Amino acid sequence: MLLSLCMIVKNEEDNLPRCLESIKDIVDEMIIVDTGSTDDTIKIAKSYGAKVFHFEWNDNFSDAKNFSLEQAKGDWIMTMDADEELSASDKNKVLSLLNNRDIDVFLFQTLSYVGNTPGLETVNNLNIRLIRNHKGYKYMGAIHEQLYNSINPIKGNKVKTEKIIVYHYGYLIKVAIKKDKPSRNMKILEKLLENDPNHNFHLYNMGNEYLRLRKFEKALACFKKAYENFMPNLAYCPKLLLKMIITLEELHRHDEELKMLNTGLQYYPKFTDLEYIRACLFHRQKKYSLAIKGFKKCIEMGEPPLDQYNINDVGGYRAYYALGEIHSELGDYDDAYYYYIETIKAKPNFYMPLYRIAEILVKKGRTIDVTKATLEKFFGERLNVGAYTKLGDIFFGMRKYRVALEYFLKAQEILKTDQNLDYYVGMSQFHLKNYEEAYKNFEKIEEGIRYEQAIYKMILCEIFSNHMENAEKLLHIAKNFKNKNYIVFKSFKNLVEDMECEIISNDKEESKQFANNIFMLLDIIIKVATPEMFEKALQLLNLIENDEVLLRLAKHYYNNGHYNLAYQEFIRSIKMFDRIDKEGVEMMKNILDTPMTVTT
Structure with a gap:
């Protein structure tokens, strides 16, 4: 059985290599339809042996996708987007499906990373990934296109869901900003809704775009209109309820949220996500008994059916961790400890329970040596750089700076040169008031995300050490950074030297931003400097116009x-x-x- 990959792309040079690398070993041909790239997308596609076709974009995803399907020669078609990646462990599973004579369409799990970087936080969707070719299957709909059969209606026994994972990177903040997908999508949806203003699926999708843009009132209006003709058996309807609930939470309309959660669980009693969100709401409202009951029920329910699976692990580590947090808040440290351990068992690479366990051990009067030994056991017999760094971070967060420094130095011995570790060592020395040693480590950082932070810490080291001439030189470097910190740090230096200071800002709006910078500085100084230095820094608040200070x-x-x-x-x-x-x-x-x- 031959397998064809079909994709439509535009300006995907950043994503395409990762996608094609993930599937190049299992497909027999790659069909890449380009809709107007101006970067190296086409060049990259051809370097993987893809057959590249051009399609003039007409604001219709189905037209472009159907054009790609028409080019495919394989017995099966696999559909992917350029910002996706097939799980390496699932490649052989895909190939094994091709010999199934009874099924025409397979759906796989799509795990979309959210936030700043790929990590634990994902949302789940089911998407069509394998389609039997030459059987009349096509797409319809300008956006969020649906599969149909031009010869015979699609039968349910011809469609199957498989637990094969495709990772999606398109929801990451930096990717979403660069691609500006909401603007493109809303333009298409607006046209569709002009012709059919009560189309539930289009309203749901428009609500999603408003939600991504954090325009919550508009999102809720779309979701509510789509909900007027609610049909629970439609595939998108569990997500419609979920998105309405998320929007109500953002708007702090908790009574409506709870009512919708209860309704949703009546429609979908196995929808663990809703039970979890309801328990979280009870937790925030300090209704601890109801919250505990809800999280325990999540564990009993386990993960929901794949068509209702959205938030990862609500029937596992998330519920255990939430129970640990509640019992910790209540002072039930033995129960909290138990649930944190269960969290680690359920998700060994989720490290937040270790921070909590360390806090509990200290609160229960365990010595630092006992606490260190207990935490080290979670990393196995042989500690590596990652373990030392994580342990250092745990103790740093507890303000046990000497212990943190001990671990960071061990990691530094292994890696020798690492700017992040230089920064961590510097910060530990900084909090121990070893300003000279801190300065030496910050000085090693010459570029990257830590460089600017290191310069400002070096300025403080010099001010605290009364090395004002060098502090002034460093301030000249900081003057080129694109933030307001320079003005605040310069004013602080002048105050320490008892020099006359100019008003930082008389403008109330501008003063709000300066207030953020000042309070970040105050938060540092109260921890690492003398009370006299803090008193000097407090005078910065007199140099702005803000009635919230x-x-x-x-x-x-x-x-x-x-x-x-x-x-x-x-x-x-x-x-x-x-x-x-x-x-x-x-x-x-x-x-x-x-x-x-x-x-x-």
């Missing part, structure tokens, strides 16, 4: 354990600017509930 300062003190000072600033914020919010009220209540004296 006292409220933010109060929260800053609270988060650093200075509760008396926090309470005083909350009171000042209320008296001077009439500023307080829900989080601030909760913090004030916590302070008053703490067995201590508050001086006002």
Whole structure:
């Protein structure tokens, strides 16, 4: 049985090699239909032996895809997008399906990475991947195209879902921004909805585009209109409910969200995602008994059917971890410890439970040596660079800087030259107030994402060490960076030297951005410098025009354990600017509930 790959592409030079590498060993021909690339897409396709065809783009995905199918000579057609990759472990599974005489269409799992980088966070979809050729199968619909048969209606017994994974990179933030897919998609959908304004599937897809753009009110309006003629047996309807629920959560319309969750679970009682989201809602509302019951039910339910599978592992490690978090909040550390261990068993490469386990061990009075030994066991008998780095990060987060430094140095001994490790070692020394040693490590960083951060830390090292001349030289370097930190750091240096400082900004909107930079600096100084340095830095708040600074300062003190000072600033914020919010009220209540004296 011969297998043809069919793809439509445009300007995919960044993605295409990864895609073609993943399937080149199992396909007999590659059909690449280009709709107007201006980069090296065509050159790359030809380098893999692909047959490249040109198609003039007409805002219709089905037309382009059907053109690609017409070129295929194989017995089977495999469909992929350029920003996708077939799982290496599933290649042989694909080939084994080609000898199945009873099935014409196979659906595979698509795991779409979300966020900044590929990692644990994915969303799931089912997509048609294998189609028997020369049987009349075609696509229809300008966008989010659907498969149909031009000869006979598609029969359910001819379609099968396989747990074969295709990874999708198109939802990653940097990819989405570069490709600007929402604009393209919405243009097509707007035309379709002009002709048929009540088309449920188009409304659902338009809602998805608004949701991706974080235009939640518009998204909800589309979803609600699509929901008016809800038919639970349609393939997209479980996702319609899920997207409505996600949108209601973003809009903080929790009563409606809960009602929709309950309705959804009546329609789809095995839809673990909805049970998980409901338990998360109860958790946020501090309805701990209901949340615990919900997460335990998720574990009982396990993963949902593939057609309802969206958020990965809601029936596994996510539910265990949530139970650990709840019991930790309640002070039930033995139960919390148990669920964190279960989380690690379910997902060994998910490291957040280790941070929590370390905190529990310290709270229960375990010594640092016992805590270190316990955590090291999770990495096996022989620790490598990754283990040392992760352990260093855990103890750094707990403000155990000497222990963190010990692990980072061990990792540094193995790698010798690594700018990330230089930065970690520098930060540990920085928090230990070993400014000279910190400076030496930051100085090793000459490029990349850490360079700018290292320069600013070096400036602080020199200011704290009273090496003002070199601090000034470094500030000249920082002046070329594209942010407002330079002005804040320059003003701080002047304040330390008791020099006259100009107002940073009188503009309220601009001052908001400067306030962010100032509070980031304050957060560093309160941890790594003397009280006198912090007092100097506080004067920066007088150089901007912002009526939220006292409220933010109060929260800053609270988060650093200075509760008396926090309470005083909350009171000042209320008296001077009439500023307080829900989080601030909760913090004030916590302070008053703490067995201590508050001086006002």
